[in-house]
Amino acid sequence: xxxxxxxxxxxxxxxxxxxxxxxxxxxxxxxxxxxxxxxxxxxxxxxxxxxxxxxxxxxxxxxxxxxxxxxxxxxxxxxxxxxxxxxxxxxxxxxxxxxxxxxxxxxxxxxxxxxxxxxxxxxxxxxxxxxxxxxxxxxxxxxxxxxxxxxxxxxxxxxxxxxxxxxxxxxxxxxxxxxxxxxxxxxxxxxxxxxxxxxxxxxx
Amino acid sequence: xxxxxxxxxxxxxxxxxxxxxxxxxxxxxxxxxxxxxxxxxxxxxxxxxxxxxxxxxxxxxxxxxxxxxxxxxxxxxxxxxxxxxxxxxxxxxxxxxxxxxxxxxxxxxxxxxxxxxxxxxxxxxxxxxxxxxxxxxxxxxxxxxxxxxxxxxxxxxxxxxxxxxxxxxxxxxxxxxxxxxxxxxxxxxxxxxxxxxxxxxxxx
DNA sequence: TAGATTGTTAATCGATTAACAATC
DNA sequence: TAGATTGTTAATCGATTAACAATC
Numbered sequence: 001x002x003x004x005x006x007x008x009x010x011x012x013x014x015x016x017x018x019x020x021x022x023x024x025x026x027x028x029x030x031x032x033x034x035x036x037x038x039x040x041x042x043x044x045x046x047x048x049x050x051x052x053x054x055x056x057x058x059x060x061x062x063x064x065x066x067x068x069x070x071x072x073x074x075x076x077x078x079x080x081x082x083x084x085x086x087x088x089x090x091x092x093x094x095x096x097x098x099x100x101x102x103x104x105x106x107x108x109x110x111x112x113x114x115x116x117x118x119x120x121x122x123x124x125x126x127x128x129x130x131x132x133x134x135x136x137x138x139x140x141x142x143x144x145x146x147x148x149x150x151x152x153x154x155x156x157x158x159x160x161x162x163x164x165x166x167x168x169x170x171x172x173x174x175x176x177x178x179x180x181x182x183x184x185x186x187x188x189x190x191x192x193x194x195x196x197x198x199x200x201x202x203x204x
Numbered sequence: 205x206x207x208x209x210x211x212x213x214x215x216x217x218x219x220x221x222x223x224x225x226x227x228x229x230x231x232x233x234x235x236x237x238x239x240x241x242x243x244x245x246x247x248x249x250x251x252x253x254x255x256x257x258x259x260x261x262x263x264x265x266x267x268x269x270x271x272x273x274x275x276x277x278x279x280x281x282x283x284x285x286x287x288x289x290x291x292x293x294x295x296x297x298x299x300x301x302x303x304x305x306x307x308x309x310x311x312x313x314x315x316x317x318x319x320x321x322x323x324x325x326x327x328x329x330x331x332x333x334x335x336x337x338x339x340x341x342x343x344x345x346x347x348x349x350x351x352x353x354x355x356x357x358x359x360x361x362x363x364x365x366x367x368x369x370x371x372x373x374x375x376x377x378x379x380x381x382x383x384x385x386x387x388x389x390x391x392x393x394x395x396x397x398x399x400x401x402x403x404x405x406x407x408x
Numbered sequence: 409t410a411g412a413t414t415g416t417t418a419a420t421c422g423a424t425t426a427a428c429a430a431t432c
Numbered sequence: 433t434a435g436a437t438t439g440t441t442a443a444t445c446g447a448t449t450a451a452c453a454a455t456c
Contacts, residue, residue, distance in 0.1 A: 005423075008423090017395065033437085040382065050438090059430075062438085091298040091302060092302075098295060101395060101398065102400075176305050188399070193303055195214075195376075196352070196392070197217050209447080247413095262413080
């Protein structure tokens, strides 16, 4: 199967999001032209991307939304269900748990962890908060693949170490710090202030 | 002044973050090699980026951290102070207000807005929450440049319209929706679930 | 001086765009 | 059929990497 660059993956996910909106509006077919207008990309870019995933469109008609959605999902998530755990049930953690995009069939938030005894035992969006010391056991039990770090910057490395110990394959780090992990673990760093400030390279 | 790509801007901000950490540790000089190890990039990439901002390094010695920091800040933020307003004081909004990176000298969060009467009047991280109907007036009064959308997906377009009306030049949209604004307004869309899922293109 | 490090110019690589053929 | 739309191949563009010269 063809390798897919992060740029392409991000666009594929944007297409998916847009397709879901169209389905909610009762649409069943869409052209690359329409998709381009809705995403702010070009129709050529969309056809190029989509053709990389398989021949799914019909000349003269466009793409059947359900078909395209299925093709994209298969490619991006390889038809697997991803089990996620969250470290840190503060504001950021709660925002992540409540974020609409995290409530899809293919993504399952199975547990959250926090050091604050006041938070332990609570449920946020149906996800229970456990003490951090139960993390390794719970990760094994739930067969989680990926973990999210949404704790304070100071605690990020310690949490990362726990995640590695528990055998997670991927980490998404929302703290503005660089964490060190073995090569076999994929890391995606998301620094909100960097994402934010990068707006300014386009502002003037 | 040279144009700067978003990739370069994001790396520059990563360098800044790393330099600030080094300063806290009491360091005063750093080489591209060390910076590379800490950021996970290559030394060549760093020298290439930095040389685009000006001749600031010393062969054989490296970069004086304070000099490099000043040069980067000048380039990324053009020595201006940015005034920001936030729409939506829920979990995500609160997380943004509390995010360490948003408390730098060059970024000033001047006001937050929410429709919830329970949130109006409160202060989060020293920033007062106002009712949305006061947004246009407050934005004019505070000379805000940029706004953050951290409301529900359903309300995003309405909030964007208010922001455009108030004359903001830039919008950072944290909702998983595409907003429509006039060409003159810069928009940066940050969909946390897309950022998150894009990890999977690297995971296997 | 010798050696280490920056800075720059050229080469490579990859992603986007353009042109056009295929197809319903 | 004619026209619209997809899909592919080639051209362009930009970003990264490599090679090396400059410098303290």
